Amino acid sequence: PADIRDAAQARVRSLPAPVTDVARLCVCDLLVAQCDVNCCCDPDCSAEDFSLFTTCSVPVVTGDSRLCSQKAAVYSLDVEANPPERIFKIIDQVNPSIFCIHATNYKQALYLKSPEIPTPENFDQLLDKFGGATFSAEPDSWNLDTDAQNPPDANETSRYEYGVPVQTEDAFLRLPSPVVSSWCSDANPAGFLVNQATKCIRSVSVEKCDSIQALSMLFYINSSILASVFQVNITVQSIVVQSLNGMRTSLSSSDVLRLPKVLDELCINAVLGVNYHITHTDTGEIIEAAAAFVLGAISKEALSVEQSFEISFTQESTQPVPLSGNPGYVVGLPVRAGFQPQGYPFPAAFLFAALALSSNKHSQLTILHSTSTQDCLAAQGARAPVLFGYNMISGCKLRITAAMKCQPLAQTLLDVLKGQSFPEYVASFGNSQAQDVLDWVPITQLHISEQMISHTLQSSCQIPVSLGIEVKWTKYGSLVNPQARIVNVTATITTTTLKQLPSGRERIMPITSSVVFTDISSPAEPSYKAWPTIDIKLPFDFFYPFV
Numbered sequence: 001p002a003d004i005r006d007a008a009q010a011r012v013r014s015l016p017a018p019v020t021d022v023a024r025l026c027v028c029d030l031l032v033a034q035c036d037v038n039c040c041c042d043p044d045c046s047a048e049d050f051s052l053f054t055t056c057s058v059p060v061v062t063g064d065s066r067l068c069s070q071k072a073a074v075y076s077l078d079v080e081a082n083p084p085e086r087i088f089k090i091i092d093q094v095n096p097s098i099f100c101i102h103a104t105n106y107k108q109a110l111y112l113k114s115p116e117i118p119t120p121e122n123f124d125q126l127l128d129k130f131g132g133a134t135f136s137a138e139p140d141s142w143n144l145d146t147d148a149q150n151p152p153d154a155n156e157t158s159r160y161e162y163g164v165p166v167q168t169e170d171a172f173l174r175l176p177s178p179v180v181s182s183w184c185s186d187a188n189p190a191g192f193l194v195n196q197a198t199k200c201i202r203s204v205s206v207e208k209c210d211s212i213q214a215l216s217m218l219f220y221i222n223s224s225i226l227a228s229v230f231q232v233n234i235t236v237q238s239i240v241v242q243s244l245n246g247m248r249t250s251l252s253s254s255d256v257l258r259l260p261k262v263l264d265e266l267c268i269n270a271v272l273g274v275n276y277h278i279t280h281t282d283t284g285e286i287i288e289a290a291a292a293f294v295l296g297a298i299s300k301e302a303l304s305v306e307q308s309f310e311i312s313f314t315q316e317s318t319q320p321v322p323l324s325g326n327p328g329y330v331v332g333l334p335v336r337a338g339f340q341p342q343g344y345p346f347p348a349a350f351l352f353a354a355l356a357l358s359s360n361k362h363s364q365l366t367i368l369h370s371t372s373t374q375d376c377l378a379a380q381g382a383r384a385p386v387l388f389g390y391n392m393i394s395g396c397k398l399r400i401t402a403a404m405k406c407q408p409l410a411q412t413l414l415d416v417l418k419g420q421s422f423p424e425y426v427a428s429f430g431n432s433q434a435q436d437v438l439d440w441v442p443i444t445q446l447h448i449s450e451q452m453i454s455h456t457l458q459s460s461c462q463i464p465v466s467l468g469i470e471v472k473w474t475k476y477g478s479l480v481n482p483q484a485r486i487v488n489v490t491a492t493i494t495t496t497t498l499k500q501l502p503s504g505r506e507r508i509m510p511i512t513s514s515v516v517f518t519d520i521s522s523p524a525e526p527s528y529k530a531w532p533t534i535d536i537k538l539p540f541d542f543f544y545p546f547v
Contacts, residue, residue: 029042032163070095175276177309276309337443
C-alpha cells in the first residue's frame, strides 16, 4: 500500500541518531592516565606527544559495523607541519550491505543483566521458569518506551569508573592537597581507584581552633558517600593521638568523636592526618568507607600545622597487593610475579603467586636466601625478594655423600633454587593488575647441561647447580619522565653430571642463584636538528695566547 511505502521511505530518509559517540571510543588506549605510543585517539596524549608519533596505529574508529549508517572518527598525522600535528575529523560512513541494522530500538539488549542467583527463597520460582525442557528468554513486556522504564544499572551514581570523583551527599569526598603553594586546598576531589597521598600546610590559630572545620574529625566523615540505593557512611576505623614531642598512642576505642578544643593554651584533638580506605565491588560500587585519624596538639606559638592525607581502594573479598611503582618500577622495590592456574578456560586473568605460596605472600619474584650455616638442605624455603635494578647473587653448599639418592637430591636442589612453585609471569609495570593480560611477561626457562669429571663409577645423573635470572627492561614513555618497564625475563637452570661416590667419600659442591638486570633502552634521538658546520680556516694566532 502507498501509505506503508511512504512511511518506509520516510524512515530511510531519516537516519537514526548514533548510539555510540565514536569520538570517545579508543581501542588502543591501554594505559590508565598515560599516553599510549602512536595511539592518536588517546585522550591522555597532548599535542607534544602527538608531535613525536610516527603513525596512527588505529586510523579509523567506528561503532557497530553492522549499522546501516554511522559516524566514523578518522585520525591521521600531518608530518609536514612543524612540529607534526594530529588531524581528527568525523565523517558519515554508510554500510553498502543490504543486510544491515537500521536502528537499535531494543534498548534492553544494550545492557548486560546479571543473572539471578538461586537462593532458598527464589529456588521454586526459578525451577518453574527454567526447569522445563524449553523456556522463553524473552521479557514479559516488549514495551519500547524507554522513558517509562529504567534499563538495568541505569543509576550512574551507583557504580564508579576510574578517576571519577567520589560523590557525597553535599559535593564530593575531599582529599586536601597543595595546589599552587604548600597551603592546603579543600577543592581536591578523591578519584575512584586513584590511590593518593598528599601533605600540605594549614594556617591555624589556637584561640579559634575549635571553630576551624579542617581541624575537626566531623569535617572528614560528616558526608555520606553516594552508592546505589543507599548511602555509605564513613566510619572511624582508628584514632591515634600524637603528643607535642611526636610520640603516638593508639586509642582502644574509636566510637567517641574527639573534637578540637583549647586547653592550657594548647589546641588538642586537632586533625593531623586522615587515611581513607574504600572497599568496592568488582562492578565499581562502593560498599564500605572507613577513616583512620591522627590527632595531635598544637602549641600557642604555632601559626600553621602540617596535615597528611591518604586514600586507598580495595576490592571486596580480595587482599590488597603492594605495588612496586606507578606505573613504572621503582629501583629497590620487589619485582611482582604470578602464575596462571592450570585448567583456566582462557587467559583472562592471572592469579598472583600469593594465592598459592605461603613463602611468597606478596606475589614477588624470589631467589635463594643465603643462611649463616650455608647448608643447602637446611636452606629450603628461605627466599629473598628480587629487587628491581639490584644485581643479586646468593648460594649455599651441598655436602654429597655416597648414601644420597640422585633423583630425590635433584628435586630437592631444584626446589631450593626455584622455590616451591616458580612463577610463570612477571609484571611489566610496577602497578600491573591481574586482569590486564598484556601487562604480564612470560618467563622463558632454559636448561644448560655441563659435564663434570669425577671418579670412575658405574652410575650418574644430572643435578641442578645454579639458577641465573636475567631481567631485561627499558625506559618507556616520555623522555622527561621515563618509566621502567620489564620486557623480557629469562631463567636459566644449569645442571651438571654427578656420578655416585665410593662408600665413605664426601664431596662439597657450591649451589648459586643470581639475578642480573639489563637496560636495553635505545639511546634517545634528539628532537632538534644538528648544528650546521662551517668549513673555514682560522688564522694561526686566532686563539693566542691560548693553545
